[in-house]
Amino acid sequence: MTTVTRTSRAIQLAARPNGLPALPDFRLIEEAVPDPAPGQVLIRNLYMSLDPGMLMQIGGYPEIPMPAFAIGEVISGGAIGEVVASADQHVPEGALVLHQHGWREYAIADADSVRVVDAQAYPSPSTYLGFGLVAYVGLTVVAGLREGETVLVSSAAGATGSLAGQLARLLGAGRVVGSVGSPRKARYVIDELGFDTAFDYHDQPLSDQFRAAAPEGVDVYFDNVGGAQLRAAIETMNVGGRIALCGALARQRAGGTPDGGPGDLLPVIAKRITLRGFTALDHLDLAPEFGRRLRQWLAEGSLRHAENVVDGLENAPQALLDLVRGRYTGKVVVRLTR
Amino acid sequence: MTTVTRTSRAIQLAARPNGLPALPDFRLIEEAVPDPAPGQVLIRNLYMSLDPGMLMQIGGYPEIPMPAFAIGEVISGGAIGEVVASADQHVPEGALVLHQHGWREYAIADADSVRVVDAQAYPSPSTYLGFGLVAYVGLTVVAGLREGETVLVSSAAGATGSLAGQLARLLGAGRVVGSVGSPRKARYVIDELGFDTAFDYHDQPLSDQFRAAAPEGVDVYFDNVGGAQLRAAIETMNVGGRIALCGALARQRAGGTPDGGPGDLLPVIAKRITLRGFTALDHLDLAPEFGRRLRQWLAEGSLRHAENVVDGLENAPQALLDLVRGRYTGKVVVRLTR
Numbered sequence: 001m002t003t004v005t006r007t008s009r010a011i012q013l014a015a016r017p018n019g020l021p022a023l024p025d026f027r028l029i030e031e032a033v034p035d036p037a038p039g040q041v042l043i044r045n046l047y048m049s050l051d052p053g054m055l056m057q058i059g060g061y062p063e064i065p066m067p068a069f070a071i072g073e074v075i076s077g078g079a080i081g082e083v084v085a086s087a088d089q090h091v092p093e094g095a096l097v098l099h100q101h102g103w104r105e106y107a108i109a110d111a112d113s114v115r116v117v118d119a120q121a122y123p124s125p126s127t128y129l130g131f132g133l134v135a136y137v138g139l140t141v142v143a144g145l146r147e148g149e150t151v152l153v154s155s156a157a158g159a160t161g162s163l164a165g166q167l168a169r170l171l172g173a174g175r176v177v178g179s180v181g182s183p184r185k186a187r188y189v190i191d192e193l194g195f196d197t198a199f200d201y202h203d204q205p206l207s208d209q210f211r212a213a214a215p216e217g218v219d220v221y222f223d224n225v226g227g228a229q230l231r232a233a234i235e236t237m238n239v240g241g242r243i244a245l246c247g248a249l250a251r252q253r254a255g256g257t258p259d260g261g262p263g264d265l266l267p268v269i270a271k272r273i274t275l276r277g278f279t280a281l282d283h284l285d286l287a288p289e290f291g292r293r294l295r296q297w298l299a300e301g302s303l304r305h306a307e308n309v310v311d312g313l314e315n316a317p318q319a320l321l322d323l324v325r326g327r328y329t330g331k332v333v334v335r336l337t338r
Numbered sequence: 339m340t341t342v343t344r345t346s347r348a349i350q351l352a353a354r355p356n357g358l359p360a361l362p363d364f365r366l367i368e369e370a371v372p373d374p375a376p377g378q379v380l381i382r383n384l385y386m387s388l389d390p391g392m393l394m395q396i397g398g399y400p401e402i403p404m405p406a407f408a409i410g411e412v413i414s415g416g417a418i419g420e421v422v423a424s425a426d427q428h429v430p431e432g433a434l435v436l437h438q439h440g441w442r443e444y445a446i447a448d449a450d451s452v453r454v455v456d457a458q459a460y461p462s463p464s465t466y467l468g469f470g471l472v473a474y475v476g477l478t479v480v481a482g483l484r485e486g487e488t489v490l491v492s493s494a495a496g497a498t499g500s501l502a503g504q505l506a507r508l509l510g511a512g513r514v515v516g517s518v519g520s521p522r523k524a525r526y527v528i529d530e531l532g533f534d535t536a537f538d539y540h541d542q543p544l545s546d547q548f549r550a551a552a553p554e555g556v557d558v559y560f561d562n563v564g565g566a567q568l569r570a571a572i573e574t575m576n577v578g579g580r581i582a583l584c585g586a587l588a589r590q591r592a593g594g595t596p597d598g599g600p601g602d603l604l605p606v607i608a609k610r611i612t613l614r615g616f617t618a619l620d621h622l623d624l625a626p627e628f629g630r631r632l633r634q635w636l637a638e639g640s641l642r643h644a645e646n647v648v649d650g651l652e653n654a655p656q657a658l659l660d661l662v663r664g665r666y667t668g669k670v671v672v673r674l675t676r
Contacts, residue, residue, distance in 0.1 A: 065577060226603055235401065245606055247607070258602035260601065262603065263599040264597050264599045265583060265599050266399065266586040266596070267401040269583045269615035270403055272614075273614075275613045277603070277607035
């Protein structure tokens, strides 16, 4: 029998949005938190990650393999927290753990569903939520980036894109190009992140923008967006180009309505292009290698991490909507202050 | 100075078709054939290959890297012939050579643009034009087929598809499914080629057809078609599935008009699918390995090669149109009888 010792605020899905979610689709609740059962841990969350990909489970996109969040279910997402009670010998009390039980202040989790991380490795625990293993995986094992190649990144001022562009340079790219959503963001990725050039994807025609930014063609496209930008990228790719398909922001911004995709794929055959969908979760074996290189780049000052910290669980839904609408540059995390 | 010694019939492109070509877009001519200059050979063609991919250069599809055939230019395509005069020490008179100078009876070619093949290896020289290195490459290095997996092949009764399905079985696939253009072809690939099942892609809805044929999902899709079938295949793919993009028959049948492509690629990300365009020409290093295995499979009687022989250069345009319209099963070659 478990004894109820605490309560925790959490955010439920209140209604299935028709299109982009709005604030009434979320509900702040207070729930009882039991003691951990054997094999479980109780986590006090410190920071949680906001990620446009969550909209797929919120909206119940039909073709994704992950189940939609149910109405009345507490939303899950990446988070980092401290173990405050443990009933598992492998995860001690006091451990800092990365897990997928966000959107609540306290979480009960199976010990084997959390990853213990080194509390000393980074300046803030929040850093673990934003330091782009996904960007590293996409550029290395997925796209096979080679010295001197031209890399194009979409949503380049975003959490993943801003790291993908910087990592591309550190991994030897010859030219790094960003597609962003405003002239201000274009200046940001050039001036602050060291991209060679950038353009506002609202300026048309898109394929002219892509070609002007990469006159010798694109070898690697790190795609966070899909849709019309993917089409333009394929037109601009060189023979043998690789596309790392990481995100579907075009569709998420459209409230889940499928976009037209890249259209006819004959150029993909004719130019022997590879498109590969991926997630960092399939490549956690690269985390130690990435961690080592990352700490060195940070120590050298050669990598910039832009983090937006939003205070308070109750502000998470609005921040997620702002994120999808392109109001941030860099990573967005929520600090759980209670 | 070269001395004109022979004339050769050849087929020129007479007009750029608007849509699918028609017979008046081709013109049979008689041209003078010079002696080979140093480094060249003179080839008497024996058989030439018909391939729907030729429509891309005939129609001048805008996004392909190969130049369109010019109006008045003799059309080129895969062919096999005998060297009747040589001005190059590496390619002797009498050699059997595979090359890209088809659609003419005699061809002058740079010696380094032809590949000398073993005249004794196969029952007929025509076999060299149809024995599917492309199918082998697509299943092995492109799609990474593993033991026990489910393989779906589109245009499965065609030259490449019929070999892809049979090779998939020989390479260890657990289930081999074919998409074809008629009930007769479905019976053919099941009864004659050993596919586990097949369906007529004209029956709708396509995604139901795909799912019913591969109830446990598709691991490898060998795509000769593109368009709506590619969309249905993506819906049916398992996590980690691979798609070898080999042909664009849907578009070629439509006279070059771009098809809608696979649509929204979110499922490709969510299921971590790889799509890869390829050509066998990038993988000629596999030809010796494939040749050895092929001869063994043929000796065992475990591989069936369906070949349609059309006699006479003058009949090539009509045969190409018939091929694109789906009137054949298996490979189509033209025998040059003069």
